[in-house]
Amino acid sequence: xxxxxxxxxxxxxxxxxxxxxxxxxxxxxxxxxxxxxxxxxxxxxxxxxxxxxxxxxxxxxxxxxxxxxxxxxxxxxxxxxxxxxxxxxxxxxxxxxxxxxxxxxxxxxxxxxxxxxxxxxxxxxxxxxxxxxxxxxxxxxxxxxxxxxxxxxxxxxxxxxxxxxxxxxxxxxxxxxxxxxxxxxxxxxxxxxxxxxxxxxxxxxxxxxxxxxxxxxxxxxxxxxxxxxxxxxxxxxxxxxxxxxxxxxxxxxxxxxxxxxxx
Amino acid sequence: xxxxxxxxxxxxxxxxxxxxxxxxxxxxxxxxxxxxxxxxxxxxxxxxxxxxxxxxxxxxxxxxxxxxxxxxxxxxxxxxxxxxxxxxxxxxxxxxxxxxxxxxxxxxxxxxxxxxxxxxxxxxxxxxxxxxxxxxxxxxxxxxxxxxxxxxxxxxxxxxxxxxxxxxxxxxxxxxxxxxxxxxxxxxxxxxxxxxxxxxxxxxxxxxxxxxxxxxxxxxxxxxxxxxxxxxxxxxxxxxxxxxxxxxxxxxxxxxxxxxxxxxxxxxxxxxxxxxxxxxxxxxxxxxxxxxxxxxxxxxxxxxxxxxxxxxxxxxxxxxxxxxxxxxxxxxxxxxxxxxxxxxxxxxxxxxxxx
Amino acid sequence: xxxxxxxxxxxxxxxxxxxxxxxxxxxxxxxxxxxxxxxxxxxxxxxxxxxxxxxxxxxxxxxxxxxxxxxxxxxxxxxxxxxxxxxxxxxxxxxxxxxxxxxxxxxxxxxxxxxxxxxxxxxxxxxxxxxxxxxxxxxxxxxxxxxxxxxxxxxxxxxxxxxxxxxxxxxxxxxxxxxxxxxxxxxxxxxxxxxxxxxxxxxxxxxxxxxxxxxxxxxxxxxxxxxxxxxxxxxxxxxxxxxxxxxxxxxxxxxxxxxxxxxxxxxxx
Numbered sequence: 001x002x003x004x005x006x007x008x009x010x011x012x013x014x015x016x017x018x019x020x021x022x023x024x025x026x027x028x029x030x031x032x033x034x035x036x037x038x039x040x041x042x043x044x045x046x047x048x049x050x051x052x053x054x055x056x057x058x059x060x061x062x063x064x065x066x067x068x069x070x071x072x073x074x075x076x077x078x079x080x081x082x083x084x085x086x087x088x089x090x091x092x093x094x095x096x097x098x099x100x101x102x103x104x105x106x107x108x109x110x111x112x113x114x115x116x117x118x119x120x121x122x123x124x125x126x127x128x129x130x131x132x133x134x135x136x137x138x139x140x141x142x143x144x145x146x147x148x149x150x151x152x153x154x155x156x157x158x159x160x161x162x163x164x165x166x167x168x169x170x171x172x173x174x175x176x177x178x179x180x181x182x183x184x185x186x187x188x189x190x191x192x193x194x195x196x197x198x199x200x201x202x203x204x205x206x207x208x209x210x211x212x213x214x215x216x217x218x219x220x221x222x223x224x225x226x227x228x229x230x231x232x233x234x235x236x237x238x239x240x241x242x243x244x245x246x247x248x249x250x251x252x253x254x255x256x257x258x259x260x261x262x263x
Numbered sequence: 264x265x266x267x268x269x270x271x272x273x274x275x276x277x278x279x280x281x282x283x284x285x286x287x288x289x290x291x292x293x294x295x296x297x298x299x300x301x302x303x304x305x306x307x308x309x310x311x312x313x314x315x316x317x318x319x320x321x322x323x324x325x326x327x328x329x330x331x332x333x334x335x336x337x338x339x340x341x342x343x344x345x346x347x348x349x350x351x352x353x354x355x356x357x358x359x360x361x362x363x364x365x366x367x368x369x370x371x372x373x374x375x376x377x378x379x380x381x382x383x384x385x386x387x388x389x390x391x392x393x394x395x396x397x398x399x400x401x402x403x404x405x406x407x408x409x410x411x412x413x414x415x416x417x418x419x420x421x422x423x424x425x426x427x428x429x430x431x432x433x434x435x436x437x438x439x440x441x442x443x444x445x446x447x448x449x450x451x452x453x454x455x456x457x458x459x460x461x462x463x464x465x466x467x468x469x470x471x472x473x474x475x476x477x478x479x480x481x482x483x484x485x486x487x488x489x490x491x492x493x494x495x496x497x498x499x500x501x502x503x504x505x506x507x508x509x510x511x512x513x514x515x516x517x518x519x520x521x522x523x524x525x526x527x528x529x530x531x532x533x534x535x536x537x538x539x540x541x542x543x544x545x546x547x548x549x550x551x552x553x554x555x556x557x558x559x560x561x562x563x564x565x566x567x568x569x570x571x572x573x574x575x576x577x578x579x580x581x582x583x584x585x586x587x588x589x590x591x592x593x594x595x596x597x598x599x600x601x602x603x604x605x606x607x608x609x610x611x612x613x614x615x616x617x618x
Numbered sequence: 619x620x621x622x623x624x625x626x627x628x629x630x631x632x633x634x635x636x637x638x639x640x641x642x643x644x645x646x647x648x649x650x651x652x653x654x655x656x657x658x659x660x661x662x663x664x665x666x667x668x669x670x671x672x673x674x675x676x677x678x679x680x681x682x683x684x685x686x687x688x689x690x691x692x693x694x695x696x697x698x699x700x701x702x703x704x705x706x707x708x709x710x711x712x713x714x715x716x717x718x719x720x721x722x723x724x725x726x727x728x729x730x731x732x733x734x735x736x737x738x739x740x741x742x743x744x745x746x747x748x749x750x751x752x753x754x755x756x757x758x759x760x761x762x763x764x765x766x767x768x769x770x771x772x773x774x775x776x777x778x779x780x781x782x783x784x785x786x787x788x789x790x791x792x793x794x795x796x797x798x799x800x801x802x803x804x805x806x807x808x809x810x811x812x813x814x815x816x817x818x819x820x821x822x823x824x825x826x827x828x829x830x831x832x833x834x835x836x837x838x839x840x841x842x843x844x845x846x847x848x849x850x851x852x853x854x855x856x857x858x859x860x861x862x863x864x865x866x867x868x869x870x871x872x873x874x875x876x877x878x879x880x881x882x883x884x885x886x887x
Binding site: 216222223 | 351363370371408412413414431432433434436438440441444577
């Protein structure tokens with residue numbers, strides 16, 4: 001009971017900040033008489049979202065599917081690549097700088113060529129989402145594998161554990177908290193990647209994803225709708241982030257200190 | 264060359280938000296003062312290409328200087344929100360499309376058109392020469408994939424006329440790579456731009472101009488905002504007259520302006536620019552311009568566009584004030600300025616005035 | 619993975635003896651910063667015996683254990699195991715200063731780890747882990763994760779893990795150093811009982827003289843760095859019960875070891 005209340009109390013500061021930000025936004029639009037094409041009032045945004053709710057629901061679904069598929073792809077590939085690089089210093093030195101490229105590459109510039117390679121539609125969207133989400137997963141997997149307690153490594157040496165066994169029984173589980181951190185970052189990035197991918201690759205129509213809705217609204221000076229769609233994209237990101245957090249918490253709650261020491 | 268894109272729209276959205284913050288309570292008249300300083304900027308909506316040829320010609324021929332205007336031409340691009348920049352007073356002049364002006368004004372903007380480069384909208388759909396579609400209607404009734412700006416009014420217009428339920432519309436990017444790679448792809452273009460570039464690379468296309476379907480908005484529209492026009496009518500008048508002369512000069516001989524523009528935009532060769540300049544001429548000139556001046560607009564055309572857009576659901580209503588509201592233009596002071604007439608300083612032209 | 623030889627023929631195994639011949643260890647450092655941890659250590663440990671090594675901090679006690687376990691290498695001298703039953707490598711159990719449990723594993727799974735790494739089948743592993751957990755009186759916590767255990771319980775789990783594979787030689791590196799006195803006494807008694815029943819050769823490194831006296835049959839005293847053997851005290855206690863610590867004989871033995879230690883530190887008795 002009291003822990004439920006405590007959890008509610010934790011939610012108060014962020015909610016208060018959001019409410020205050022919206023109030024300032026609303027006041028600014030009113031006071032300075034800002035035209036809609038520059039900045040819509042919060043009410044106008046809600047209205048636009050409500051009146052276009054069916055189209056926006058489909059758009060959210062489309063973006064959510066693209067982003068989470070890209071996220072999953074990045075999660076699997078990232079842990080695999082990070083693990084392989086963690087096997088030897090040679091591999092790490094050889095390939096880690098290459099994976100850094102993933103972070104450096106401007107996705108906006110890369111996205112059009114993804115369409116040339118993969119064709120229009122979801123494939124390019126998923127690829128764009130996966131590309132931006134991949135690096136934090138690799139980096140955190142590798143970091144987690146590298147920072148395994150040396151004492152535990154010694155325990156495995158004592159037991160004459162083989163490389164594979166050591167990876168599976170020690171390094172991978174020990175890296176889980178770090179991997180979860182990487183996945184959290186990847187969740188938000190995957191949504192951004194998906195939206196950028198949609199800018200260049202998604203099919204238009206009644207069920208077009210959020211990226212298309214944002215572009216259309218932008219070009220028609222429907223900033224109310226555009227802000228609404230951007231807000232919904234953020235909600236998709238929060239949802240993905242929340243799922244990762246929940247998964248991480250379930251996985252870690254019984255042993256990792258950051259998830260709270262069990263009594 | 265590749266026209267507007269969407270892949271940088273997020274940047275544009277950020278730019279608009281920044282404008283909104285910066286725009287609070289700022290002077291809508293822009294950076295120029297009433298008299299004295301006659302330095303103005305024109306925000307183009309694309310990179311230097313023949314569609315802006317007359318602007319560079321006016322610069323090279325001294326048409327701006329003769330009108331005592333110091334003009335800075337600011338290159339645009341897919342992520343430059345030209346219409347918002349002008350509406351919010353960040354620059355006094357900009358180039359937008361007719362549809363953009365009407366839409367923005369309905370969202371609280373205050374743009375006024377003062378000149379139009381194109382009488383005929385250059386927007387077209389191109390397909391590969393070996394593709395089966397012979398007409399725009401055939402294409403629109405097929406299940407082809409079209410890379411276009413699907414939110415533009417002409418798309419809705421064509422959907423109303425031809426159905427288009429089976430079309431698959433995908434984003435129009437700045438790249439021609441998809442089109443080159445996929446011989447079944449159709450792509451939005453400017454009649455005189457992308458097809459020319461492709462032709463020079465040996466790729467044959469068939470081009471269907473959208474205006475043939477009956478939807479023909481003004482394009483390459485020079486706009487200012489209402490407050491600036493009210494405060495600086497003389498500058499606006501001189502700007503329009505300089506543009507009329509510049510465009511007349513460009514139609515006469517585009518080479519010098521093209522040379523200047525290809526230096527600023529090496530992506531388009533001089534050869535392609537010269538070819539494009541030739542091909543766009545019929546869209547810049549028509550009986551209206553010959554009777555009045557290049558860049559001349561009529562209330563009837565604006566009204567038609569507004570009615571069509573209202574009909575298509577792109578506008579809530581037709582603006583009440585068209586002439587003097589949606590657009591404003593100075594009378595032709597020196598009679599029709601045509602490419603065949605030698606350029607003359609404004610004073611000399613005024614002396615020849617026939618009223 | 620190299621399976622430990624003959625591991626599943628468990629019970630039949632014999633405790634082994636240990637011979638250290640002139641063992642030396644120098645840790646190389648930059649220039650003059652190399653450290654000589656051990657110098658010419660000769661020690662003979664009989665199969666099935668319980669030996670305690672005691673000495674000031676940094677005298678290289680732990681280094682001896684690490685060399686025996688194969689975690690470190692001697693720079694001079696060598697180690698010989700005697701009475702090895704299979705002719706292959708010796709089976710060695712090791713208990714570190716800290717529990718070193720895997721936090722994501724339950725007590726049972728932690729204890730079973732050495733068997734798992736040796737390729738023992740799951741069913742057998744479970745059985746033997748349960749038995750080892752029973753010996754340290756943690757049966758009720760076999761499914762508990764380390765985070766939910768007290769320090770003493772974690773150490774007991776680590777001890778169970780050290781003995782689960784029926785070691786021929788058990789090496790204990792100050793296993794109870796971080797525990798409170800009462801807990802420590804209890805664990806000492808538990809360890810002594812474990813040794814008595816299982817019969818593995820045991821070498822214990824400790825800082826605590828009473829602990830060394832209570833547990834071992836023989837207390838070997840080392841000098842400060844570089845560690846050398848100064849002398850030893852044979853512990854002739856008739857029995858080891860909680861009462862034993864309160865006897866005069868126990869106190870005399872403690873004093874005897876203490877004097878030896880004092881002389882090792884450079885104080886004349």
